[in-house]
Amino acid sequence: MQISPYKDEYGLNWLTVIVIPEDEFMEEINKNTKLTIQLCLLALAIALGLGLLIVQWITKPIKKLSKAASTISHGELNQNLPIKGFRELVILAESFNKMTKQLAESLNNLERKNQELQQLDKLKDEFLANTSHELRTPLNGIIGIADSMRDGATGPVSELQKKNLSMIVGSGDRLANLVNNILDFSKLRHRSIKLQMGSVGMREVTEIILAFSRIMLGGKDLQLINAIPSDFPPVEADENRIQQILHNLVGNAIKFTDSGVVKVSAELIDVNTKIAITVSDTGIGIPEDKHEAIFESFEQGDGSTERQYGGTGLGLPITKKLVELHGGNILVKSTPGIGSEFTFTLNISEQHPQSSHLESSTPNQISLLNTEHLAASVPEPTYLESEINQAQTSILASSSKKEGEFKILIVDDEPVNLTVLSNQLSLHNYQVIQANNGQKALDILAQDFLPDLILLDVMMPGMTGYEVTQKVRKTWSLYQLPIMMLTAKNRVSDLVIGLEAGANDYLSKPFQKEELLARIKTHINLKKLRTEKAHIRQTFGRYVTDEVVDNVLETPEGLKLGGERKKVTILTSDLRGFTNLSERLAPEEVVSVLNFYLSSMADIIISFQGTIDEFMGDGILVLFGALNPRKDDAKRAIACAVAMQQEIKLVNKKMAAWGYSPLEMGIGINTGEVVVGNIGSEKRTKYGVVGNQVNLTYRIESYSTSDEILISETTLIEVGESLLRIDGQKLVQPKGVKQPINIYNISGIAGEYNIFLQKEEEIFLDLGEEILIQYIILEGKHVAENLFSGSLVKLSAKGALVKSDSRETNSIPSVLTNIKINLFPSNNLGPIADDIYGKVLDKPVDSGYFYILFTSKPPEVKALLDAQYSKLIN
Secondary structure (H helix, E strand, O other), X not given: OEEEEEEOOOOOEEEEEEOOOHHHHHHHHHHHHHHHHHHXXXXXXXHHHHHHHHHHHHHHHHHHHHHHHHHHHOOOOOOOOOOOOOHHHHHHHHHHHHHXXXXXXXXXXXXXXXXXXXXXXXXXXXXXXXXXXXHHHHHHHHHHHHHHHHOOOXXXXXXXXXXXXXXXXXXXXXXXXXXXXXHHHHHHHOOOOOOOOEEEXXXXXHHHHHHHHHHHOOOOEEXXXXXXXXXXXXXXXXXXXXXXXXXHHHHHHHHOOOEEEEEEEEEEEOXXXXXXXXXXXXXXXXXXXXXXXXXXOOOOOOHXXXXXXXXXXXXXXXXXXXXXXXXXXXXXXXXXXXXXXXXXXXXXXXXXXXXXXXXXXXXHHOOOOOHHHHHOOOOOOOOOHHHHHHHHHXXXXXXXXXXXXXXXXXXXXXXXXXXXXHHHHHOOOOEEEEEOOHHHHHHHHHOOOOOOEEEEEOOOOOOOHHHHHHHHHOOOOOOOOOEEEEEOOOXXXXXXXXXXXXXXXXXXXXXXXXXXXXXXXXXXXXXXHHHHHHHHHHHHOOOOOHHHHHHHHHOOOOOOEEEEEEEEEEEEEEEEXXXXXXXXXXXXXXXXXXXXXXXXXXXXXXXXXXXXXXXXXXXXXXXXXXXXXXXXXXXHHHHHHHHHHHHHHHHHHHHHHHOOOOOEEEEEEEEEXXXXXXXXXXXXXXXXXXXXXXXXXXXXXXXXXXXXXXXXXXXXXXXXXXXXXXXXXXXXOOOOXXXXXXXXXXXXXXXXXXXXXXXXXXXXXXXXXXXXXXXXXXXXXXXXXXXXXXXXXXEOOOEEEEEEOOOOHHHOOOOOOEEEEEEEOOOOOOOOOOOEEXXXXXXXXXXXXXXXEEEEOOHHHHHHHHHHHHHHHO
């Protein structure tokens, strides 16, 4: 309710009372309240939005800084942050950018320094290698010339001269060992030696080292004993480095022991997981206070031993480092005047030991006497283990032969090296030819001079030894012309490059004269063995095929009597009328014709990988799949037969040029199980096949006419009818076969071989005047008793139609039967004495007639019938 005073115009005072309902009154208030709340919420949202924008504006550059820092932590230093905003953030970003720039520059400088250090390290390695090469060349000359002079290469020498020359040789050896030890020590300090771990038999390696070390005894009353049991387990180690360890320890023991024993023994330790190898001696011993010092660089027991025994003091430190690289340790027990024991430990291998490579571990004694290991490193096969054994045995036998029979080409640009090698080899009566560069060596070889061995230096001006080897290998194989590289470059990479280039061997300078001569004898004897084996293979291969030769010569059971059952495809061929032809020729002419024919056929057979079992006069027996069965044996047999029939046409061109009648050949092919193997006795053996399938093949071939190829149904099934061109099918009953069999006349095979014969249809023309004949039916190889009369009424290029005058039922021969004919030409008073042979064709004909195909025609008959046929066609 609302009361309002009011005074009208008449002066009266009024009170105006207005009554408002509560709902209408509160409605306006509620609207205002709601509006107020909405405005407050809007103000809050605006405030929050502005707050978020302000926070994002402030934190965005901070996030950029954080992301950039994370990126830098991952190695990406190229960061530049263009940050705007508060002054403090801008200052922080500028500082961050300067820091990243400085860090990137520092790391780049560090990378450059590292690259420079790597380059310097590489240059250092090259410097050491080249320096060692330059050192070894004059060392090799000093040692070699002095040694050869001591042996009398330049004439007799007195005992005093021998003594002085021996001192020169000994000093050279010491200097060479110093160079090698320094190189090894440098590698160990920089940990650049990488071990080639494998399973190694310690007894075998020890035996090799002791064998090498016996050369060092020099007349000492000293026994070298290998006391490691033969059944001792192998170790997990680098064989070359284990040899180096043993070489150093055994050599050290020999050097400081004048008499007594140097023994290598071993025992299991640490619950059979490790072994301890001990090298003991009965030498001068080492004082206890020196036990640690001897393993330090350039240290020995004391100064007096260095003066008395010599040495560099690097052998034991190198040995210690190598043992530690294998995860073992080494210690010494020694008593002065009694002897010393050096014991080192190695881990036992769980695998069987690998065959020893006979490689000496010291760089100047890299031994490649095991040529089987050498052959595995070159591109083509070289020597078999049996040949190595034969060659090493024959070294002793070769001492009784004249070594002057062997020629050696020496190639080196250093005159001193040529002199050394010439002196050493001339003492053993080798013929030596010298060349001072690679091109001159190649020129000598180009003049048809083939030495037994080339000794080739690697580092030569103009053309390196590697290049010379590669050029030589383009003409001569490894066993035809062995190459031994002699060089002061003794890194493994150099050795590998040499072997890959085609070298047979690789010997580092300075080398031991005995080792050089032993290797020369080994390679020469290997070459002789290879040459003899090639001659045996060539000679043997003239009697049997290469597959049989390989089986006999290369397999342990090659000569073992016996056989095995195999499914093979058999091909046999036979010439028609060759016996008749041979009767008209001198024996020398028969052999010449036969050799030409068989040689031509053999080339075809070999090209289709057939195994020639034997030549039977003018017949050939070929096996497909006897030695190495293949899925396509039957296909290759048919393709081979077609190629043989094509080849016979080329053979006949030569026969015509010689004035001989053409040859005609039939071929039979059959597939079945036979027994294949060595048949005979221990004194006389033949590799061949036996079985009724062989006989069946001969029967099938007997049904063929000239230029026909007949195959059995088993061969047809094996190949597939879709691939073959079949000109006819015959059901025959061969002797010895219970049921008739189908044989098929084949004139080609499709598929991968795609080879076909060109068939010419026989056109039979009527003779104006019949030619009288008499004929006898042949039963197999035998002549029947009945003689029948008849005449030739039609003639073709290769056959005729015969009319029988006899009414006897047996006067008409069966299809595929062979007959012998004599002609009675009208212009002759009697029959032509020469026999004609033919085969009855499977061709429809009237009763009393039969078609034949001539299989053998004497020259007189051939001339007569050819003249008659020429008249008919003209």
